[in-house]
Amino acid sequence: MSDWTHRHVLDLAAFSLEDYTTVLELAQRFRAMPTSGARKLPALQGKLVTTLFFEPSTRTRSSFELAAKRLSADVQSFSPSSSSLSKGESLLDTVRTYVAMGADLLVVRHRCTGVPASLARDLDLSGDRVAVLNGGDGLHSHPSQGLLDLFSLARHFSPDSPTPAALRGRRIVIVGDILHSRVARSNLWALTACGADVVLCGPATLLPQAFTAFVDAPPPGQACDPVANRGRITIERNLDQALAGADAVMTLRLQKERMNQNLLTSLESYHRAYGLTHARLQACAASVPVLHPGPVNRGVEMSGALLDDPSHALVEEQVTNGIPIRMALLYLLAAG
Numbered sequence: 001m002s003d004w005t006h007r008h009v010l011d012l013a014a015f016s017l018e019d020y021t022t023v024l025e026l027a028q029r030f031r032a033m034p035t036s037g038a039r040k041l042p043a044l045q046g047k048l049v050t051t052l053f054f055e056p057s058t059r060t061r062s063s064f065e066l067a068a069k070r071l072s073a074d075v076q077s078f079s080p081s082s083s084s085l086s087k088g089e090s091l092l093d094t095v096r097t098y099v100a101m102g103a104d105l106l107v108v109r110h111r112c113t114g115v116p117a118s119l120a121r122d123l124d125l126s127g128d129r130v131a132v133l134n135g136g137d138g139l140h141s142h143p144s145q146g147l148l149d150l151f152s153l154a155r156h157f158s159p160d161s162p163t164p165a166a167l168r169g170r171r172i173v174i175v176g177d178i179l180h181s182r183v184a185r186s187n188l189w190a191l192t193a194c195g196a197d198v199v200l201c202g203p204a205t206l207l208p209q210a211f212t213a214f215v216d217a218p219p220p221g222q223a224c225d226p227v228a229n230r231g232r233i234t235i236e237r238n239l240d241q242a243l244a245g246a247d248a249v250m251t252l253r254l255q256k257e258r259m260n261q262n263l264l265t266s267l268e269s270y271h272r273a274y275g276l277t278h279a280r281l282q283a284c285a286a287s288v289p290v291l292h293p294g295p296v297n298r299g300v301e302m303s304g305a306l307l308d309d310p311s312h313a314l315v316e317e318q319v320t321n322g323i324p325i326r327m328a329l330l331y332l333l334a335a336g
C-alpha cells in the first residue's frame, strides 16, 4: 500500500496520482471478491460507521452502508426528519452525539457547500479521532462518485488493469448541468489528474466559460496542487461537435432543486440540444460508454432507449462499482 496520508476524504482536489492508484487498486481487489457465501472481510470489525445524510440519497448512502457491512463494521444511520434537529439542536451537537456513541467514521451529506469540511475541522480541533467522508456537499464535491466514475472508466478501457494510466490522453465529454453538479467538479479533478482531456458541453446558463480554468489553481485553503500535469478542460457548446471522437460521455441530471431562477426554456428544447440518444452517438465509436451518476430523468438527459442499452450505458456498472470504491475509502481511513 502506498503512502496514504488523508485523515478525511473531503475533496478530490487534494488527491495525488498515487492516491488514485491506491484507491483503484484496492477497489479492484474488493471488486473481485465473491459477494455471496462467506463474503465479509474482517477489516473493520469493531469499527462504527455512521451515515449522516441531511439531504436525500438513494445510491450513495446505501452503497456506503453495504460497503461498511462487507468490511464487518457496525453501521448506524441518522435520519434528519426524525431527529432532534427539528427540536433546535445544532448540526455540530447532533454530530457530536454520534461521536460520543463511538463513531469511527462519519459519512456526511449536506445541501450546503463546506459542511463536511467544517465538521472535520471542528472534530479535529476537539481532538476526536473520527474520520469524515464527504457524501456530497452542495455544488462543491462528491468524492466517492468521482472515484467510482474513474474506476468505471478505467475498467472499461483496461478491464485487467484499471489504473489511472488507462485514462491518459482520452477525450471524455461531460454534458449537462455542470454549474450545479458536484459530480462534475469531482470528475474534473479526477479525470484531469489522470491525464484525460475533458470537454464540457452545455448551455451558457448551466456551464459558465470560467469552468475551463477550474483546475488551474487548488481550491482556497489548499496550498498546492498535488498533481504536476493535468489534462485540459475545454468547452464546446455544440453537442455533436463535442461528441466527435469522444472516448466516453457522461451526462448529468438537471438539478432543479438547486436552480433559483429560470435557466431553461423547456425540457423538450433542452433534450433536443443536449439530450443523448442513439442517433447522437453516431459521431462516436460504436461502443462508446455513457455514464450518469443517477438519478436519471428519462427522456431529458438521455433517452430511455439509451439508458436501457447495456452496449452503451454504464449506469448500473457505476452503481456496482460504487461499493468496492467505498470499501476502499473506508478501509484506508480506518487503517489511518
Ligand code: ASP
Residues within 6 Å of the ligand: 136, 142, 182, 183, 252, 253, 255, 293, 294, 295
Ligand atoms: N446523486 C448525485 C449527487 O448527489 C447526482 C445527482 O443528484 O444528480 O450529486
